[in-house]
Amino acid sequence: MAEIVSLSEAVRELVADEHTVALEGFTHLIPHAAGHELIRQGRRDLTVIRMTPDVVYDQLIGMGCVRKLVFSWGGNPGVGSLHRLRDAVENGWPAPLELEEHSHAGMAAAYAAGASNLPFGLLRGYADTDLPARTRVGFVTCPFTGEQLAAVPAHRPDVGIIHAQQADRHGNVQLWGITGVQKETVLASKRAIVTVEEIVDELEPRPGAVVLPSWVIDAVACVPGGAHPSYAHGYYERDNDFYVAWEPISRDRDVFTAWIREHVLEAVSV
Amino acid sequence: MAEIVSLSEAVRELVADEHTVALEGFTHLIPHAAGHELIRQGRRDLTVIRMTPDVVYDQLIGMGCVRKLVFSWGGNPGVGSLHRLRDAVENGWPAPLELEEHSHAGMAAAYAAGASNLPFGLLRGYADTDLPARTRVGFVTCPFTGEQLAAVPAHRPDVGIIHAQQADRHGNVQLWGITGVQKETVLASKRAIVTVEEIVDELEPRPGAVVLPSWVIDAVACVPGGAHPSYAHGYYERDNDFYVAWEPISRDRDVFTAWIREHVLEAVSV
């Protein structure tokens, strides 16, 4: 059963240094507030998994929380580069960053495999590319057709963190709109934290919603706006201007550090 | 793009003798009317796939339409045996019936594999049972952990047939309630027929609904009551009395044949 706690308590109780952590949300419902709490609590040597690292992982990487990144597309959507990610990979600042990169299809299959308690995800992929030489992918042979198929190791994060629109007082969670890979992230993880826009008396069923029962979640924290600058369908829109503004902020180490100090470190935990 | 046609036309155009056909619907939305049309049109030597053969396949088998049955649970739910299925297997009446039996988990994985254009479905299953000696299942080794996992050949029916509550005039389909394995059945099949309770101007989004776009379906036929004695959530309830009544009807070859003549063969095609 999920406990309804503060975000700072959830992170303090459930996320430790050297943990493998997945913060998911595909463009929509990206758990930025939870990422900020990881920075405030100074987590170190994390292995972070995410299909699209986005600004939230650019910030974690720039603050030196991350030892290894497992991902499939590391850009600032519609804008350009993630400069903190690039600076870590290209110049080792603030620390060297180990990369394990996959395709989106491979990452999705790895989450689904984790949720299914399978050791690997099966897909037609990685063929005729340079990826197999640079990442963790194996190949299996179909016992019926003899075809070779790609096998990606299942994602089994220590902690999965997502943001949703609503939870009820029992800790059952509902998210809707673009639901991405969040259900798989929660079910693939040993522990799960969900931040929500609001806690309601009753979850009113909605078209296209994903409902996660309280008993697959460890902690629910009410964090209105917790997805910003990403968006929460039905609550607020994507702050496209912020993504554009992130380009010059993230380009410069000092400007970035000052921004984090002001907007994250000196901000109050929720 | 799906064409909106009569059920008889859909079956005449799309289902041929010796085809592999899957009629799915897990307790809910079982396409009985489509099964009756297969009987009326006298299809022969079909390979029929279905997790729970239910009354609809008991009828097809009893009328000699079926050469091979691929299934996982062949009973009359809450009542007992499927006597036409048993008579075919135990006594070869009206014709011998080849069986390929799986577990529910194996059948579900085989449909999902078919929908995913994978040659096999991967699962932890069939282990420590007598099934592998009697069905089509292989084993693959995880390239990362060395674990042995079951591999079931993907279902790729020539024709997949399901029943849904609604279609719009473009042939987009919506079903809700218990949605079972119907999406996978349609996407795993080379051709798809959907019978619906009604055709509406606009599909109003509903919680828990599965929407199948017109361009993955070949034919939509409006057949109100097409799931009876199964049910259509929001339209009519399961006819539990019919399932109980089927026991004595199906027990006797002559009573069964008379029942089919009266209720299927002499009924008008829709």
Place this chain on the structure above:
Amino acid sequence: MNGAAAGVSGVGAVAWTADEMMAVEASRRLRNGDVCFVGIGLPSLAANLARRTHAPECVLVYESGTIGAKPTMLPLSIGDGELAETADAVVSVPEMFAYWLQGGRIDVGFLGAAQIDRHGNLNSTVIGDYQTPKVRLPGGGGAPEIASSVSDVFVMLRQSPRAFVERLDFKTSSGERVRVVVTDLGILEPRGGELTLVSVHPGSTVDDARAATGWDLKVAPDVQETESPRPAELEALRALGTKGRE
């Protein structure tokens, strides 16, 4: 409902049937908060009874895809509409078996069968030879993976020499995770790798259980008498009813 009232009369204030004793005893073994994978019939009766007595937080999962169903009446089929209407979530059948059952999210799974052996292995596939069966049974359904995926398997099965056999005609599911077998005569639990009679129901004897077993049944030295269904348990049980009976 299969195995409906057998009319066995128990001792104690209120008369009860063998089915009721079985349902009550299985229900008592469910812990509050357990996530249960339930089929139709006695298992559904036992799990719903638990929710109405000592384990209100018990979560019912039906293989049709309904998670957290709270039926007011006992469903006749695992796909009854009310299961979907009262569920916390309804998922597809492939998701149910991949993410929820195989995913290790289920604590207790109930199984029945036509045959059981001393190791709790079950047969629900055929009686006789596979190719030329005396009786073709429905088959495994969810059983093979329920038996290997849940933490605890509860078997509910009427005891007779035809059902409790020395050798299965077909092994449909593994007995590895079978924790208890509740029969109409008593309760068996694995002890030293073999099902052992640990309790007999009021009105039944150890000899009855031995006579109804096709192998030389081990009996626990501390074999107990099962507590009769309490009036409150019977009341809650009978209040459940079933759609089929209406």
Place this chain on the structure above:
Amino acid sequence: MNGAAAGVSGVGAVAWTADEMMAVEASRRLRNGDVCFVGIGLPSLAANLARRTHAPECVLVYESGTIGAKPTMLPLSIGDGELAETADAVVSVPEMFAYWLQGGRIDVGFLGAAQIDRHGNLNSTVIGDYQTPKVRLPGGGGAPEIASSVSDVFVMLRQSPRAFVERLDFKTSSGERVRVVVTDLGILEPRGGELTLVSVHPGSTVDDARAATGWDLKVAPDVQETESPRPAELEALRALGTKGRE
């Protein structure tokens, strides 16, 4: 939008930009009813233009899970809320890649890249050595499986010796299914297993294209001049706008 207006002026009544020429030409190649897997930027522009001109039944699928999206404005991100609101169906990301892309349901996929070779292989991973890159690019994203799963791959890429290279620094996706490469200078199609210039845009020459290619570019004997964007095409294109520009 990436690669926003480059200010290249075309011949003909209405002035247009290189981006507009690229979007219009890609759009012209979409058939009515095509199911297109589109990313953000020029591909999204091209596919949305097609829906507003000659291919109203063109189906837009975004990797975020939206099937049949009908955005009124051009989305800035593939996950914009309007895509979900206007979609026929929204599916999970694992389902999108397994059932819809790998399932073979997509006709046309658009790709861009930092580098392309004469066989249409693409690099969007690194410039320089993988371990010590000069530039760490975003990576493959959906590209590796889009390139191997859709029937026809359309590449949209500005032509320069740095992008059109003899040897890729990294092969992110296969060129096997690349049917056309639309650049700011012209159009390349595979002929005899090698990308060949088949058309140059008004205002550009074959020599411009040769000079902007890092290998000895094959030119079709029947090389054409691309038809300029028609006023109606430009009007529809400009009416699209983008949220980012508002």
